[in-house]
Amino acid sequence: MSLFVRDGAPVIVQGMTGHQGMTHTARMLKAGTNILGGVNARKAGQVVELPDATGVVRSLPVYANCAEAREATGAEASVVFVPPRFAKDAMIEAIEAGIPLIVVITEGIPVADTAYCVSLARRKGVRIVGPNCPGLATFGETDGATGTNLGIIPDGIVKRGPLGLVSKSGTLTYQLMGELSDIGFTAALGAGGDPIVGTTLLEAVQAYAQDANTKAVVMIGEIGGDAEQQVADWAKTHMTKPLVAYIAGFTAPEGKQMGHAGAIVSGGKGSAADKKVALEAAGIPVGRTPGQTAQIMREILTTRGII
């Protein structure tokens, strides 16, 4: 298994028939994701035809609900593109259907809805990634294997390699993937920019620590909350693989939300400077820019003989 999903795992898309859903279903299929259907109660019974990675056109049934879709496809993951106001029901449906991995791309979900679903998912042993994230992309368990692309992370930037990446930001994920594309990745996980997310930076770092193929980890944080400090606390005594971090938002003023719902310094808490101090105190280097972060990782990998 790569990070949270095995190669070739059957996947469904909730909100497949919407504009975003359709665009990215087509793209994920081309990237090698084994998508077998979609869910939309109002369009149940319809079939969407799209070519997969080998150019073969797949007929993807639209199911009325997740239980039906899971029954028919054996889905091990669902990607959620539904609008914010329907996202809670979509997540509950997927959790109740027993789909073990739910990747939520949707931005703008009320935090109470996310809190409810994350609590429910944890009770049921289901993993939510996101919301408000670019998704999860894996790059194959073995050389030459095709990974699974769940969400909107562009394919074709990187090849399989020894790095694991976790990030609160979409475009910074792509940026770091681009900077380190020659080295390659096992997986890239967008944790999301909301105050509450299903998979925290720490949970992703812990999973990479367990993953035999991952030799080093890049973490991209930003202002707000203390997810980075949690990583620092844990890594201090538990992390044996190199971990390099980047934090965005040093110039963000107090009390201003910087785009992401969770990106806010409030009551003097959640500043980039505090996160940097905590990470460095735990022996985790923090780059000044994405480029410098990549450079630090490169040097560590060379020193350790990983590349």
Add this chain to the structure above:
Amino acid sequence: MDLYEYQGRQLFEEKGIPVPEGIYAETAEDARKAADEIGYPCVIKGQAKIGHRGQAGAVKIARDADEAYELAQRILPMSVRGHKVHGVLVCAAANILHEYYVSISVDRTSRDYDVLATAAGGTEVEEIARQHPENVRRLHIDPYADFTIDDARVMAEKIGFYHADNEQAAQILLRMWEVFKENDATLVEINPLAKIGSPDDESSKSLCALDSKVSLDGNAAYRHDGWKRFADDTGVDPLEKRAQAHGLHYVHLNGQVGVIGNGAGLVMSSLDAVAGAAEDQGTDIKPANFLDIGGGASAEVMAECLSIVLADPAVRDVFVNVYGGITSCQLVAEGILEALDTLGTTVPIIVRFDGNAAAEGLETLRSSGRGNIIVESTMEKAAAEAARIAADAERQDAAKRGVAQADASKEGENR
């Protein structure tokens, strides 16, 4: 979205949380009338979305109508640490016997709701937490499980209310939870939750919310009629308002380099890169704004973005930083050219593209023949160039001002 005290109070009243009698007034004359209705002494409380209003002199006691009028007149035009006062709340004064602190908020760390309370209220809860952490209780409400009156009673017991206050405290806790849940709040705070009444008359004593601090989740506005009843433009930056009307996220930052990018993280990173480059160059150039064009940006969106950023007169140049994931850099390039045609600006635009159609986009910009477009290969180089150009422009302006001043003083001598 933060509410004023008087708005949070409305939510409390709707759920039956006891509050002192109070009337909101926007003029000194209305404040006088309100005070007459409530009786004396009463409290004139300036409404601003910030704490420590009392320390700033925005909360005062009035003993008669003239004093109420004078105090309102003094408080209404005030600002409390940069937050403009917007109206006053005229409240009945209460005899405070004891003060508690209670809040419910979203806990990002434990991914549930956090009830923070202390029976040793009266001052800053942060201060108590620092000096006497044993006096502060931190309890949790599971977002999935229900919170009932029995849970509230157990919680009140744990918080350590005086025995006589336990039952009323439990009722208030439950109602705070209802305010929190039904309004999609991210924070509901009562500080102080005061025991008021006459010290000698047991029957007169009761708990009362003497202040309110409520924040609502912006993402949930759609299921509350957009919170029209709490709409408030006081102190909102006009450019931020304009961006919002276009569904764009803009934050004004008082620097010289305009910044536009795609994705909140990349834009924040771009701001940091500009400030960092300026520091390396030994100047005090800063980013002028945060502006995220979002995913799949069109030419029109790009044009609107440039026009908003350039409406800030302090902006010397603009750094456009786009990583094309799904967004095509070619489309962004077309948007920039279209925007420059419309705006007719000669302000330097420093562009860095990477990812999807980056090469095509850069070629489109290069072949446009526009002298004010500068293309850089990396984000770091582009940020450094933007900082340098802005610093040069500042220096030239300062020099011009210097010459003008010298001329003016020379003229003075000749006269």
